[in-house]
């Protein structure tokens with residue numbers, strides 16, 4: 265029997281998740297259907313209740329509902345508890361909440377982009393939902409130095425305080441060099457550049473924007489400084505693969521799907 269899954273968010277019309285999960289299902293022979301659900305801002309819980317009542321088995325949760333999904337969960341994975349955000353819901357006997365964003369980012373960096381994280385210095389820009397989902401996974405991957413920088417420094421301090429070995433900073437005070445600089449802010453979306461000191465981006469640096477499909481001001485500035493750049497499309501595919509594994513117990517291959525999305 266076909267089992268139902270979906271991505272829930274607002275807006276969600278341009279989500280690539282249905283296409284990605286359809287490819288995973290085809291490649292692994294799993295009989296699933298995967299839709300998009302645009303939930304009203306004040307209607308996350310009732311929308312999920314209705315999906316479950318109709319037999320839905322799991323959801324990917326995207327902006328702005330990852331904290332709501334955290335609260336909706338009856339049981340949490342360790343990584344979701346650390347992130348205090350949920351991007352994957354599985355409807356089992358209880359409502360299971362997981363977070364696959366961090367492992368998705370780490371796999372994209374380490375496998376797709378061949379950047380080993382152990383013993384590296386990483387700058388994470390942003391302290392909102394996107395940033396908090398990945399701090400635990402970066403530390404677990406063995407980064408030697410993790411600095412969280414944010415426009416509102418207090419938010420960076422609050423996030424860093426939840427993790428041993430993470431430091432907080434304002435943008436003006438960040439001192440490089442870093443092997444990897446990750447943009448987890450919403451700043452790229454309106455074309456506004458972040459005020460970073462010159463020592464942060466160098467020719468050997470990988471500048472990674474979690475946003476995908478856009479040449480953000482951050483990526484443009486990084487390229488001008490001679491850094492290698494990458495958007496977040498690989499993270500999207502890798503977090504999807506991990507969610508698929510949580511639901512189905514089968515780990516799909518990601519390379520062809522990522523190549524397909526990049527038009528390769």
Ligand code: ATR
Pocket residue numbers: 327389390391392393394395414415416417419448449450451456458
């Ligand atoms: P998300 O869940 O997408 O991370 P969020 O929780 O609203 O959304 O966080 C947005 C992040 O982008 C924050 O780190 C925010 O910085 P502040 O905490 O100082 O608000 C950052 N951000 C958004 N617009 C920005 C801008 N124009 N310049 C710098 N940082 C910006």
